[in-house]
Amino acid sequence: MTDALSAAVSISFHGLAFAMVLYLISVGLSVTMGMMGFVNLAHGVFAMLGGYIVTSLISRHGVPFGLALVAAAVFTALGSIVIERLLYRRLYGGDELDQVLLTVGLIFMSVAAVTYVWGPMPQPMHPPRWLAGEVDLGFRSFPAFRSFLILCGAALVTALWLGLERTRFGVRIRAAVDNLRMAQSVGINTSRLFTLTFALGSGLAGLGGGLGADLLAISPSYALDNLIYFLIVVAVGGLGSIGPFVAALLIGVADTGFKYLLPELGAFIIYLLTMAILLWRPRGLFGRA
């Protein structure tokens, strides 16, 4: 019995950590999808970039962990503004195929560019000394780095919700997601709102990529390999802020659990589950018709 309980605890713990990373990375994708109707398959590139910045700042330049995370978020956010202004803007409201091709092209470019700069091998993540080892919670001890990840994720998720629900900026975002034309007619500068939101989402993805560098290994094919996870979170969750979080929790815990309990079937179940959910609710668990 205690064995089963301890397995359940560790599945929930690691699942929760994975869910946080998934949510941080995917939430931006969900908002760009909802607001601009833009299929940004290259969203994982920002997460990958964040991961590379964090790992290389720490291991090559000895930058403190916290500072490296901030640098990753800021740099990816700024980089994404350039891409949004230069390329994405042209295709808002355009053909879905064009959006897919543009973003697949960006993924391919990122694969080669990253290989050029950092080489083909995965980058190791060295947690700082104060996060190495375990944290003892009395009944059980947990890896400190993962615990930090969960706390960090929880804090960001709360901040994000409060920001969306309680600030003027959040109101504008929700208005634009709900009804773009109406939001424009009441005088919201949606063009600037798009850019800011896009940068925010990309910055969060960069942060998520950096924080989760030991969960989703940082390698050149990152954006291709993990694309399916990010898409699943957005599609299963539906658009909005709560949906993707629930979906990330579901996927994070289920994926960890099935890989632990049924390693033979591994990823199969998660994909079948996704298909089943989307057959039942094509717009996602929290989507509106």
Next chain:
Amino acid sequence: MAAFLVFPSYLPLGSQILATILFALSADLVLGYAGIVTLGHAAFFGTGAYTSGILAVNGWGEPISGLLAGALAAAVIGVVSGFLVLRTSGLTLLMQTLVVATLLHEAANRASSITGGDDGLQGMQMWPIFGVFRFDLFGRTAYIYCLVVLFLCWWLARRIVHSPFGRSLTGIRENVLRMHAIGAPVMRRRLVIYTISAALAGLAGGLIAQTTAFVGLGFLSLDRSGTVLIMLIIGGVGRLYGAFIGVPLYMIAQDRFSEVAPVYWYFWIGLLMVLVVAFARGGIFGLVGRLRR
């Protein structure tokens, strides 16, 4: 045909190009004519390749029936997955097609006793075509074999596109609501073309498996689904001839470029893609058409 006489040493590459044209042609049917944007077309290509390949490894090396078995297997996957997937649209549809391909990729990876897993499927023994034409070392038979299959499929695709059925597909692509309103069975038509396209992609996969005697996990990868879209875009979507332009351009450039710096090939092709989408929609044919105007 010209390539056969002019560049005899490039015949193996030539056969691969022909088979890939068929793959791109099949993608054009769903993408260009039915307007279904898919990220999982490699699922059918890979299924066809593995089916033909596994038959050949296990002692059934008859090419034509092996090829048809591959197409049939791909069509079955197409009809089943299409039935589930085509109900959705947009991002969800994209993701579902990707999930189907990833599932098959995972299955092929796990069933390594049958598929060879990471090492790929090797050791195919092909019998002569019709019991007469052997697959020779220089790839002459393979080239003509691919050419004939491609020609037949192109003819079929042309017939389909210009039939009333093909017209109604274009109608669905352009305005689904109106097609519903005039009573067209939208779902069924989309499913039919999806299945036909899957079968053609399976044929393409089978051709490559038989002529190169190798099938790997890459045949089912997202990478493969993405590159076929790219090749098609270079030539132009929804024109039926786009595949004939885009695929040779892409593959010859890749062949040339790979000798210099294989890893960075992706950078240039990605850049080309971005530029084409941003500045030259409609591919090369589209560009030519615009210049003429």
